[in-house]
Amino acid sequence: MSEILDFSKFPLDSHIQAAIAEMGYVTPTPIQVQAIPVVLAGQDVMGAAQTGTGKTAGYGLPALQRILPKANTSMSPARHPVRVLILAPTRELAVQVNESLVKYASKTPLRVGVVYGGVDIKPQADMLRRGVEVLTATPGRLLDHHEGGSVNLSQVEIVILDEADRMLDMGFLPDISRILNLLPKKRQNLMFSATFSPEVKKLAGNFLRNPVLVEVARENATADTVEQIVYQVHDSEKTDVLIDILKGDGENGGPIKQVIVFVNAKITCRRLASTLSRIGISADAIHGDKSQEERMAALEAFKKGEVEVLVATDVAARGLDIAELPVVINYDVPFGAEDYVHRIGRTGRAGAKGKAVMLATGGDSRLVTAIEELTKQKFKPAERRPLSREERRSRYESQRRDGFGEDRPRRVRKEWRDDDREGRRPVDLPKMPAPVYDPIFDAPYEPTETTAETEHNQPVQTAVRGQAQGKKKGRVAALLGGLLRK
DSSP, X not given: OTTOOSGGGSOOOHHHHHHHHHTTOOSOOHHHHHHHHHHHTTOOEEEEOOTTSOHHHHHHHHHHHHHGXXXXXXXXXXXXXXXXXXXXXXXXXXXXXXXXXXHXXXXXXXXXXXXXXXXXXXXXXXHHHHOOSEEEEOHHHHHHHHHTTOOOOTTOOEEEEESHHHHHHTTOHHHHHHHHHHSOSSOEEEXXXXXXXXXXXXXXXXXXXXXXXXXXXXXXXXXTTEEEEEEEOOGGGHHHHHHHHHHHSSGGXXXXXXEEEEOSOHHHHHHHHHHHHHTTOOEEEEOTTSOHHHHHHHHHHHHHTSOSEEEEOGGGSSSOOOTTOOEEEESSOOSSHHHHHHHHTTSSGXXXXXXXXEEEOGGGHHHHHHXXXXXXXXXXXXXXXXXXXXXXXXXXXXXXXXXXXXXXXXXXXXXXXXXXXTTTOOEEOOOOOOOSSOGGGSOOXXXXXXXXXXXXXXXXXXXXXXXXXXXXXXXXXXHTTOOOOO
């Protein structure tokens, strides 16, 4: 199928062709070249490709084409049953897939929708009851809708598992099994992911029927467009090294303008984002304890450039499609080797250049070795120590002369006026200027005469407190009718 070098050569309906032409689709990616004809033929597919290579279009476009003959403009919900079901492991990925499908189907009568947890279920139920032919869902929320009677899956013709390995890692296998048992036995099954573990292959054996393997790159490989760097650091110096990278490893020795920093724990995510914000780096956090609205607001601010550093757990390792993201930093080495592939897959997407940096401590050697074995490569860690106070001061003076840090977009703080409490209307405060120096670079502490006098008088103050406490005890004893012992 490699002779197809233009989307117009695929046997897709003119309405779908017009939609993707508006989106700027011209040359298909390798996974699209191989997968689209196979899916159009009605065969089951097991697709393996690196993140950012266009898997959504690889299964979405032919799936829409297959159900398009049954599309109609009727207002009856019964005429719009779920025919294509896409299961995704995270809310972010579900939203991203749905956004693409809405665009693909924009010129057709097909109805496209998405359901996921963390938000009010009622609007989703109303949408499902009105009818939707293409549904993207996270497994748990889909079962909630089924139990509530708002969705009927008896007419599904195509089911797609996107990032199946991640769903297994997150413990979705029982939910997936329940969902598959609700579907018709006669259906087309597609499974797409960037990595295929032995567990996923076992699931594929039970889920797919004589599948066609579509593999456009070496299994579990990382993209050649991503430069991978590993720094060996001391655990106590990780944050300082990270700050040095963020503030000096960007273009022409300036700060990095847009970067995702991955960590392993939610508490680390919160604390690191707070630390970066305190020293003048515009940062926000995405983790599992945040509501869906908070996650989407943080992501939107990051895409707009109002937030320069997005600190995230693996909830953001899949499903975040950010154009031209230059750098990804693994502050923590991921516990799962497959997660490394997905984390660095956020950069170097669609053929663009990217950089992936990983900070490894002495206790991370086993995890680093597992990543090397999975990706069939050998890292050459370079030792990195944080800059000294003098080196940092010299760097930022140089950056200030070069104009770095000036006029950068910053997130506007929100506060409430007293007269706005009833309506809870936020008001924008003026933007704060970026600091020239970080607080940690301030001049060293020097004791003053006042400080010396205070320290000299300290014993006297202690004695006075003791006397006051003695008097208080006396009063208490008298009130209780007893005598204070001497």
